[in-house]
Amino acid sequence: MSSATDILIEDPLQETKRSGLIGGFFGALQSFYVKKTLGAVGLTIILVLVIVAVFAPFLSRYDPSFTFQSENPDYKTNPSIADLAKNSNAGSPMIVAQLQQPDSEHWFGTTRAGRDIFARIIYGTRTSLAVGIIASVLAVGLGIFVGGVCGYYLGWLDLLVQRVIDTLQALPSLVLLLLVGQTFEPSLTNVIITMGVIGLPITSRLIRSAVLAIRASTFVEAAAALGASDSRIMFRHVFPNIGSVVIISFTIGIGAYILFEASLSFLGVGPMGVISWGRMVNEGRASIDIHPWMTVFSGAALSLTVVAFNLFGDAIRDVLDPRLRGSR
């Protein structure tokens, strides 16, 4: 075992020292920050990202879809045909400020369409967080329902549902996303729903095996012997005990869904009408030799976000999964 005492064991002591639920929460948070340094780093980055997403209009400096213009150095009031042949923009005093290098005005430079990359990355936080969190909530919610019912009732229903889940798992998620993504209008909502459904095999498997384990325990047997109904056993005895599995699969999932959305957008079939880091990485590749900034910065934002969620998810799993305690 590791030298660090387990957080969950320490919790009751903390709660006696501090009064009330809130005190207990902050106590747990404090010991989380002390014992799981990496997880705490992840949690801090996540909190910063949430703040960035919420206050995007105040932090972005510019409107993300505003087209910046700059003075045309080749401007001539009355360009001759020869001038126009050399530079077709010679007649216009202002030109689109495209592909500018990072400077004090545009911290991360501008895109090919003359938009501020920094502002677009700030707004991209909203898309990524929304996709990651909502898709994960959806996948876990569906997983609780399907996994709970299958794990509790078993029988032919379970056998059949498990085969359907095998089917979903026999396909790389990207293939399903590519197909379903093009069937429906690629709006943000549809992409999120599709990803939630595609995450179902993993979450429902985890929850089903957790329910199976609890179902075999003595206290469920005792409750059944006392004549408790199925729904009472499920809601009073089974569900409260799968909390850790639910939290683990929720936190671990978020990073994966963010990566999925980015991959889809990178391939050009992601959600339309929103700013997506994955699409920015791809757009930046067109002029990667002279202007690598969009690819570099949007990819960095994406990776940082996923790293943060993975660090946090790992720490949460270590805390909640007793089998991994000590080995970390």
Place this chain on the structure above:
Amino acid sequence: MTNYIVRRVILNLFVIYLVGSLIFVLVRLLPGSFIIQRSGLDLAGLTEERIALAKAELGLDKSIGEQYVTYWADLLRLDFGFSFETRHSVVSELADAVPYSFELGVGILLVGLTISIPVGIISAVRQDEWQDYLLRGFAIIALSFPVFWTAALITIANLNFGSPLRLEVIAQPHVWEDPWAAIQWYIIPSFCGGIAGTASIMRVLRSELLEVLRQDYIRTAHSKGLAESTVILRHALQNAFLPVLTLIGLTLASLITGQIILESMFNIPGVGRELIEAISLRDYSMVQGIVLMVASVIVFTNLIVDISYGYLDPRVRFS
């Protein structure tokens, strides 16, 4: 044992049947059709008769039910139909594409295993020392970096710092035709895919090794006076490696996902790129053929992994 294998094979065949039916439906739900997709801007030239003719030629004039029955009747005779686009049989199209994907897949696995095995061992043996923290930090970062960003970063480095590797290879060489050119071509995509695979393999190997290293027989081996390296390589690693095998089976699907992206980024005419093209062209038979093949590979790889488990680890018994 035989009973177990037979049962699993039957269940797997049922899963393949479900995959086949699912894909049959999904591909027909896609808006638009091959004929519209192919005619490009020449929509005015699409008269009723020409559409009807083209449909009859592609077998799309029959009712959905009829199409479904023919689809399975053909599949049972191992006839995957012909590609709408090239008019070659799907099998011959796949025969061209599969070797490229196979080479890339092997490259990814080779890179992944060469990095992850030593890294996993060092991390477990030096548990909670700085080497462990460093390598685990590396693993979590590798796990979080999207394949396409790693690839883009390497491209940028190549452009700005120069490299002996050729980025654009117009000829698409196979390893057995021109090994040196092929290695240059595959090394960057293999590296990008391998890095992503490394992390999960390394983490499982590390936690398994930690468990094995606490066993009595490891202490016995130490007290016999065996060298540290013998204990780790001969006694611990062999027993810690089984779960890694399962993991490779389970992560096959995500490896293939990475491969689809890498193939379309690096212009490798493999199965993944063919699939993206076929989906956007609404080339039904190609999509069906590719998806069925990929699903079969995943399902039966997992079966082989599970069965080999029984032989490699006598403690595992099937019932």
